[in-house]
Amino acid sequence: MIRFLLNILWFICGGFISGCLWLLGGALLAITIVGLPYTxxxxxIAGFAFWPFGKEIVPREIVTGQGDLGTGGLGCVLNVIWFLLGGWYIALAHLIAAVAEAVTIIGIPFAIKDLQLAVVALAPxxxxVVVKR
Known part of the structure; x- marks a missing residue:
């Protein structure tokens, strides 16, 4: 019940905008052929940004138990390109939001989720995204 209430508050107070911006970014990446691997x-990340409580972001190797193209050398190269072309300023925006949210005690759980979004924005x-049990 607490997760549900936190998700509702998150969604109303900025999660909707954050999720829509991630969806828009994915759509713009899909339009360019070069951006398809990032879509x-x-x-x-948009799904996580809309409704983050009760979920966490983990390396795909942990979930599948094996490596793949995205978790190996190619994934590393793609993450470096992502970081250089835009990941750092998306992460910076989430970091700034987290600092603003952490000013109040009530905002601390939201700041933690924004920090998680900042980390994944650096190298997605x-x-x-997995559901916590």
Whole structure:
């Protein structure tokens, strides 16, 4: 019940905008052929950004138990390109939001989720969202 209430508050107080921006970014990446490898990652992050409580972002290797293209050398190269072309300023925006949220005690759980979004914004390839038990 607490997760549900936190998700509702998150959604109303900025999660909707954050998720929509991640969806828009994914759609813009999909339009460019070069951006297609990043589209899925952006849309996975959008799902997390809309409704983050009760979920966490983990390396895909942990979930599948094996490596793949996104978790190996190619994924590393794609993450470096992502970081240089835009990941750092998306992460910076989430970091600034987290600092603003952490000013109040009530905002601390929201700041933690924004920090998680900032970390995944730095290197989204090879990551996935899982539901906490």
């Amino acid at each position: 899925g990652a952006a849309w996975r 390839i090879g990551r996935t």
